Amino acid sequence: MSATELVTVTVDGREVHVPPGTGLVETALAAGVEIPVFCYEPRLGAAVGACRMCLCEIEGMPKLQAACTLTATNGMIVRTAQTSERAAEGQEATLEFILVNHPLDCPVCDKGGECPLQDLTFRWGPGNTRMTFPKRTFEKPIPISPAIALDRERCILCYRCTRFSESVAEDGQLVALNRGAESVIATFEDEPYLAPFSGNVIELCPVGALTSTQYRFEARPWEIQNVPTVCGLCPVGCNIQATTREGKVKRILSRNHPEVDEGWLCDKGRFAFTHLRARDRIADPLRRVRRRGFDVLSWDDALGEAAELLMQAQGRIVTALSGSETVEQAYALGRLMRAGLGAHTGVLPEETSPALDAFRLPLSAIRDAELEPVAERAPIVELWVKAARRQGAQVEQAGDALEGCRRLADKRNALGKSLRESERAILIWSGEEGAGGAHLAALAKELGFAGKPASGAFHLPCTPNGRGIADAWAAASDDEGPNPEPIGLLFVSGDEAAADPNVRALAERAERVIVNAMFQGLAVGWADLVLPGTSYLERDGTYVNLEGRLQRLRRAVIPPAPDELAWISKLAERFAVEVSPHASAVFAEVSERIYDGLPFGEVGEEAPLRTRSEAPAPQLPSEPAAEGKGLRLVRYRPLFSGPAVERVPELQFQRPAPEVELSPGDAGRRGIAPGETVTVTHNGTSLQLRARITKSLREGIVRIAAEHAGELGGTVEVAK
Ligand code: SF4
Numbered sequence: 001m002s003a004t005e006l007v008t009v010t011v012d013g014r015e016v017h018v019p020p021g022t023g024l025v026e027t028a029l030a031a032g033v034e035i036p037v038f039c040y041e042p043r044l045g046a047a048v049g050a051c052r053m054c055l056c057e058i059e060g061m062p063k064l065q066a067a068c069t070l071t072a073t074n075g076m077i078v079r080t081a082q083t084s085e086r087a088a089e090g091q092e093a094t095l096e097f098i099l100v101n102h103p104l105d106c107p108v109c110d111k112g113g114e115c116p117l118q119d120l121t122f123r124w125g126p127g128n129t130r131m132t133f134p135k136r137t138f139e140k141p142i143p144i145s146p147a148i149a150l151d152r153e154r155c156i157l158c159y160r161c162t163r164f165s166e167s168v169a170e171d172g173q174l175v176a177l178n179r180g181a182e183s184v185i186a187t188f189e190d191e192p193y194l195a196p197f198s199g200n201v202i203e204l205c206p207v208g209a210l211t212s213t214q215y216r217f218e219a220r221p222w223e224i225q226n227v228p229t230v231c232g233l234c235p236v237g238c239n240i241q242a243t244t245r246e247g248k249v250k251r252i253l254s255r256n257h258p259e260v261d262e263g264w265l266c267d268k269g270r271f272a273f274t275h276l277r278a279r280d281r282i283a284d285p286l287r288r289v290r291r292r293g294f295d296v297l298s299w300d301d302a303l304g305e306a307a308e309l310l311m312q313a314q315g316r317i318v319t320a321l322s323g324s325e326t327v328e329q330a331y332a333l334g335r336l337m338r339a340g341l342g343a344h345t346g347v348l349p350e351e352t353s354p355a356l357d358a359f360r361l362p363l364s365a366i367r368d369a370e371l372e373p374v375a376e377r378a379p380i381v382e383l384w385v386k387a388a389r390r391q392g393a394q395v396e397q398a399g400d401a402l403e404g405c406r407r408l409a410d411k412r413n414a415l416g417k418s419l420r421e422s423e424r425a426i427l428i429w430s431g432e433e434g435a436g437g438a439h440l441a442a443l444a445k446e447l448g449f450a451g452k453p454a455s456g457a458f459h460l461p462c463t464p465n466g467r468g469i470a471d472a473w474a475a476a477s478d479d480e481g482p483n484p485e486p487i488g489l490l491f492v493s494g495d496e497a498a499a500d501p502n503v504r505a506l507a508e509r510a511e512r513v514i515v516n517a518m519f520q521g522l523a524v525g526w527a528d529l530v531l532p533g534t535s536y537l538e539r540d541g542t543y544v545n546l547e548g549r550l551q552r553l554r555r556a557v558i559p560p561a562p563d564e565l566a567w568i569s570k571l572a573e574r575f576a577v578e579v580s581p582h583a584s585a586v587f588a589e590v591s592e593r594i595y596d597g598l599p600f601g602e603v604g605e606e607a608p609l610r611t612r613s614e615a616p617a618p619q620l621p622s623e624p625a626a627e628g629k630g631l632r633l634v635r636y637r638p639l640f641s642g643p644a645v646e647r648v649p650e651l652q653f654q655r656p657a658p659e660v661e662l663s664p665g666d667a668g669r670r671g672i673a674p675g676e677t678v679t680v681t682h683n684g685t686s687l688q689l690r691a692r693i694t695k696s697l698r699e700g701i702v703r704i705a706a707e708h709a710g711e712l713g714g715t716v717e718v719a720k
Pocket residue numbers: 154155156157158159160161162185204205206207209210
């Protein structure tokens with residue numbers, strides 16, 4: 001914007017030029033003046049002016065004004081509490097009023113030391129109190145969910161939490177009850193606040209009214225360290241701070257990356273860190289001993305045993321990867337298995353496609369889109385889609401993935417036509433079927449997105465770093481051998497692979513199995529040798545998220561066993577392959593091959609998105625795949641599932657129920673009512689599940705969470 005399009009505002013005698021419409025709080029900041037706020041939070045939508053902490057004098061207006069509700073206009077003259085006695089008096093009175101019923105129990109309050117109310121009272125408030133009467137008290141703490149406690153007497157009624165619930169997460173579960181002095185925050189009809197994004201209200205609350213049950217009384221701010229890293233539990237890769245005390249992760253906070261997460265986290269990312277301390281966490285290598293179960297091994301013995309198993313099976317080894325390995329781990333493992341042990345097969349957790357790089361956009365572009373055919377849910381991405389809808393975007397479900405693509409690509413389809421015409425159209429594919437990324441790229445190309453910088457496509461993979469490990473594994477060596485039969489050795493890397501029924505089926509065909517996992521429950525019983533695994537909070541390295549953004553993981557705490565790079569490096573030595581135990585050195589090697597030599601140090605705390613790159617997009621298959629009679633089963637991995645979530649008590653209430661989802665039409669034809677127990681059959685295998693009718697589900701499709709789908713797959717029949 002040119003200088004002529006800016007407006008001039010004077011704040012405390014300092015002139016500043018800002019675009020018209022800039023909020024007054026931001027305008028003052030641009031002039032180097034801080035206006036204190038409690039309720040103001042631009043991410044929650046329009047200001048509500050609830051707390052009056054931001055009172056200022058505006059020339060031409062007789063009364064003090066709440067700055068957060070005003071925007072900059074040309075010639076505006078603002079005097080904040082720093083230069084205006086009236087504003088200072090107003091602010092002091094506001095604070096005195098806020099504190100009338102506030103308990104001032106800072107020494108025992110979890111927010112103490114990092115509390116805006118405490119800080120602003122010190123800086124702007126009265127030095128002593130005139131209130132000598134008893135303060136209001138409530139039952140405390142009120143557990144509004146297994147993860148969140150409410151100390152009602154500390155609440156200053158800023159309505160940040162209810163606005164988040166209503167306008168951002170759109171779950172409508174937090175509400176303000178009663179009026180005036182009787183107003184309190186509560187959950188809707190006193191039901192627990194169980195929603196995928198509920199934990200964000202803990203961070204939003206400017207006082208210690210909403211606290212995390214996991215963090216209560218666990219640490220004081222001067223005892224902790226915050227390690228900037230990224231969440232490794234889904235392909236969004238939200239930027240986080242891992243708060244540690246005495247070598248233990250105590251909580252996860254958001255670290256606002258405006259293009260990725262806007263400072264929001266899902267509850268899985270926020271609360272699942274206690275899986276690090278799971279009871280069945282493996283700390284030492286284990287070797288299966290007939291009849292006696294397992295023996296604990298020293299690391300030297302374990303590596304000796306692993307080397308022997310690998311040597312014996314040379315040429316007949318299969319590696320199953322999880323999708324949660326770092327780029328460096330996948331590359332190091334690839335060097336060992338492929339370069340060190342000859343031609344060798346890897347089982348990647350899912351298919352990814354470089355063709356989508358030509359349609360790359362930051363996730364924040366979803367909010368600014370006009371049109372979005374959306375398939376399914378996904379954390380954070382769901383919040384961006386909700387924001388888009390609130391801004392007036394047309395959000396459409398194109399039905400199930402490949403079929404939806406075919407319909408949109410058809411020039412006669414009305415939605416496909418408007419997608420072609422729009423300058424800001426976005427495709428999101430959340431199906432879990434094979435070549436999703438490649439099909440989506442083909443569709444984006446067909447719709448002419450290549451020439452439109454604000455139009456793009458996102459494939460939501462199932463794993464946090466599926467794309468990163470596919471590229472790193474491929475970069476590790478040029479050799480790829482035929483699938484060995486029988487399999488001499490199956491090497492299972494990570495807990496997700498260890499929990500995968502397809503990998504378990506491979507193990508049936510393998511002579512020996514090595515499992516690298518964090519949890520005994522996933523490894524013991526089928527592995528000959530178990531090597532302890534680590535979590536994303538315990539590793540250094542990089543992940544590639546669903547935008548194709550390379551992000552940096554930082555080790556927040558030391559794992560109970562050496563991390564994967566350390567022992568892969570030692571094992572590789574035995575096969576004369578050089579692999580560094582340090583993530584920075586391994587990254588340098590990978591980067592030379594696939595990231596244009598980008599230095600590790602430049603991946604950055606707020607990683608940028610790489611520019612779009614051309615890649616040939618495949619053709620969309622024109623013929624629908626032949627399908628049998630019956631209903632097509634879509635197995636999906638719900639947000640609150642997986643080895644980490646299973647080990648976190650606070651998240652148990654959000655785990656998927658044993659249900660089969662049917663469209664209203666399919667249910668009606670079979671006379672199935674919601675909640676009824678039905679039998680789902682496929683090839684003689686059957687399962688009893690509760691029926692759930694989902695309006696948004698297309699006819700011909702049923703959905704079951706992977707953990708309840710057993711062996712079912714393909715086409716199924718559902719009957720009462
Ligand atoms: S609970 Fe916290 S966020 Fe909610 S209204 Fe009270 S002070 Fe504000």
